[in-house]
Amino acid sequence: xxxxxxxxxxxxxxxxxxxxxxxxxxxxxxxxxxxxxxxxxxxxxxxxxxxxxxxxxxxxxxxxxxxxxxxxxxxxxxxxxxxxxxxxxxxxxxxxxxxxxxxxxxxxxxxxxxxxxxxxxxxxxxxxxxxxxxxxxxxxxxxxxxxxxxxxxxxxxxxxxxxxxxxxxxxxxxxxxxxxxxxxxxxxxxxxxxxxxxxxxxxxxxxxxxxxxxxxxxxxxxxxxxxxxxxxxxxxxxxxxxxxxxxxxxxxxxxxxxxxxxxxxxxxxxxxxxxxxxxxxxxxxxxxxxxxxxxxxxxxxxxxxxxxxxxxxxxxxxxxxxxxxxxxxxxxxxxxxxxxxxxxxxxxxxxxxxxxxxxxxxxxxxxxxxxxxxxxxx
Numbered sequence: 437x438x439x440x441x442x443x444x445x446x447x448x449x450x451x452x453x454x455x456x457x458x459x460x461x462x463x464x465x466x467x468x469x470x471x472x473x474x475x476x477x478x479x480x481x482x483x484x485x486x487x488x489x490x491x492x493x494x495x496x497x498x499x500x501x502x503x504x505x506x507x508x509x510x511x512x513x514x515x516x517x518x519x520x521x522x523x524x525x526x527x528x529x530x531x532x533x534x535x536x537x538x539x540x541x542x543x544x545x546x547x548x549x550x551x552x553x554x555x556x557x558x559x560x561x562x563x564x565x566x567x568x569x570x571x572x573x574x575x576x577x578x579x580x581x582x583x584x585x586x587x588x589x590x591x592x593x594x595x596x597x598x599x600x601x602x603x604x605x606x607x608x609x610x611x612x613x614x615x616x617x618x619x620x621x622x623x624x625x626x627x628x629x630x631x632x633x634x635x636x637x638x639x640x641x642x643x644x645x646x647x648x649x650x651x652x653x654x655x656x657x658x659x660x661x662x663x664x665x666x667x668x669x670x671x672x673x674x675x676x677x678x679x680x681x682x683x684x685x686x687x688x689x690x691x692x693x694x695x696x697x698x699x700x701x702x703x704x705x706x707x708x709x710x711x712x713x714x715x716x717x718x719x720x721x722x723x724x725x726x727x728x729x730x731x732x733x734x735x736x737x738x739x740x741x742x743x744x745x746x747x748x749x750x751x752x753x754x755x756x757x758x759x760x761x762x763x764x765x766x767x768x769x770x771x772x773x774x775x776x777x778x779x780x781x782x783x784x785x786x787x788x789x790x791x792x793x794x795x796x797x798x799x800x801x802x803x804x805x806x807x808x809x810x811x812x813x814x
Contacts, residue, residue: 437465437529440520448502449474450518454536455497455505455637456481458799461533466793481797488798489760491814508638512612514541527551528656531682533805535635535653539611542631546581546604552718553583553658553679555651555672556590557665557697564665564697565593567689571662572597574715583657585650586619586626590664590672600625604657607634608650609642651675652682652805659722660685662712666700673700676709681806687712687721759783760791764800764811771808 442450453474454464459481467477478496485494509516517524517538525547528534540547552575554568572582572594582598584591586605595603605626609615611634614623626632635653636646654675655661661679663686666672676686687710691698705711710721759781766772766780778788792809795801802810 437519439522442518442520446474447516447518448499448506449478451502451505451516451537452497452499453478453481455501457495458485458797460796460803461535462803463793463796464536465532466789484794485797485799488794488796489757489800490798494797494799505637509539509611512539512541512638514539514611515544516540517544523547525657527658528653531652531656532807533652533803534656537635539634539636539638540631541611541627541633542629544631546602546631547633547657549579549581549602550722551581551583551604551658552722553654553661553675553684554590554594554664555584555654555661555666555675556663557667557670557672558587558589558591559697560589560593560665561695561697564590564689564691568593568664569597571664571689571712571715571718572603573599575718576602578715578719580718581631583654585647585654586614586623588616588619592619592622594664595622595626595630599629601629603630605630605632606650606654606657607632607636607642608646610634610636610638610640612638613641615642647671648674648805652678655679655684656682658684660687660718662718663688663701663704663709665689665691665695665697667696668699668703670700673704676704678805685710685721687718689713759787760795763788763791763795767801767809767811769811769813771804771806771810774807774809777809 453459468474471477471480481494481496506516517540519529519534519536523544554572556564556568568590575582576598582594582603583606584594586595586607595605600622603626611632614620651671651674655678661676661684663672663676679686686704688701688704689712690705691701712718762781763783766777796803800812802812804810
């Protein structure tokens with residue numbers, strides 16, 4: 437998306453569209469591309485959701501909601517960055533599911549320095565926390581911004597190691613909602629000396645579904661992700677795979693095989709991640725050509741443009757109810773890649789693009805990070 441200045445009214449409309457029910461980041465971009473403006477897309481939302489089989493009218497965010505959120509961000513001393521803004525981080529803007537809007541508190545310039553994400557176990561060992569802190573301190577001294585999620589354990593050690601200054605905390609809830617609460621003091625340091633970002637409205641308490649969305653921002657801001665301690669079922673490994681899909685470098689600190697927290701990083705190294713023992717290793721990994729294997733990011737399957745005839749009044753004609761139902765029948769609550777789902781249904785790319793948008797706006801399917809979709813139980 438090209439850089440440009442949004443008018444105040446456009447900024448409010450962008451916020452309204454993204455806060456409307458069932459409008460995720462991918463749907464937002466597709467709506468904006470087809471209808472030309474957020475205001476026009478807002479007008480089309482009810483018809484699109486109806487065509488997708490919504491069981492009740494979709495909730496469209498009103499002007500008052502946008503005004504209240506902008507006022508809340510102002511009281512926090514923050515800014516609302518939209519995708520076209522010059523200060524929106526370029527690495528994040530390149531993602532197909534980049535947040536259309538970001539609440540930013542603190543030093544925006546940190547988002548434009550070369551960033552390295554660091555993630556790992558919440559129940560970190562003493563040695564793991566020390567390692568994360570040392571790496572973050574060394575990386576900050578080398579001019580990198582350290583990005584993490586302000587969780588317990590490795591996240592907190594990384595933020596603290598960067599001195600609370602050369603670091604970005606990506607929040608799962610609102611930019612003012614500290615979770616866990618025992619990181620309140622660290623949060624205050626980062627807010628004063630570093631940077632805090634969130635795609636959620638101020639005051640939002642994080643829920644389980646918010647964390648994968650948060651993780652795509654952690655990896656999306658960075659040149660690469662370092663995993664320090666993680667079990668094989670850890671969310672940190674999900675972040676590592678998101679990083680690979682985004683074309684970022686995946687790195688891991690090896691650990692003692694008998695420690696379950698070492699299983700995740702050790703497996704990543706076996707599968708092609710760079711072995712990290714120092715900040716110099718990180719810099720070298722970021723400079724190297726990508727090695728083939730699991731961490732060679734696959735070519736993203738881009739969905740085609742929506743048909744030119746697609747509009748709020750004409751959406752009912754394409755695709756047909758039968759095609760939408762065929763797509764729904766192929767899905768379960770287990771995530772499935774978009775391109776695989778369309779192949780299974782024998783839907784063309786154009787038919788699939790319309791069906792996916794309508795079904796998402798109707799609240800019947802959910803888009804997940806990594807170009808995955810899943811059925812929402814009704």
